[in-house]
């Protein structure tokens with residue numbers, strides 16, 4: 001049975017899964033849910049994911065939600081230790097950046113993104129937007145310093161799942177006006193743009 005992905009292609013979290021599939025060379029079918037598409041509060045969707053968020057996958061009957069859990073599962077089930085090492089320490093180093101991206105880093109840019117890019121009326125407080133931009137920029141500076149130490153990618157000289165997570169947040173950060181100049185992050189972004197999976201599913205319209 002083929003892999004089915006539930007979620008609209010413009011969602012940052014769905015993009016993680018789509019890009020991961022491209023890195024794995026995995027064919028899939030995708031259904032549009034959430035965002036401007038079908039509501040995730042429909043019972044059919046809640047039966048797949050009780051918290052009502054995309055992405056969700058069904059891999060031959062194995063149903064999984066949470067974007068980072070999904071890409072970990074896809075890489076390990078397809079034996080791709082280059083993307084997620086099996087040894088505890090290098091694995092934890094990839095996972096630490098993934099977890100940080102999904103929690104603190106994503107939360108840092110949420111208010112600025114909603115206010116400045118999505119024009120969300122609930123996020124118009126200019127001080128809250130400035131705070132969000134400042135916190136986010138300080139976190140991107142941490143990534144810049146890590147790239148300086150690590151080599152071409154977040155965890156060293158080769159591409160891992162951490163680059164899918166961090167790369168998509170960097171793509172979003174680049175939609176902000178007046179960003180600080182960070183040369184390592186700029187070079188990293190150019191390197192990611194060389195990957196077919198990022199070009200197809202990260203640069204698929206909008207931040």
Ligand SMILES: N[C@@H](CCC(=O)N[C@@H](CS)C(=O)NCC(=O)O)C(=O)O
Nearest residue numbers: 011012013034035053054055066067
């Ligand atoms: N922690 C979750 C977050 C998922 C999430 O926030 N998904 C958003 C889209 S990016 C969603 O489903 N929003 C509901 C909607 O748009 O209706 C993950 O990483 O998968």
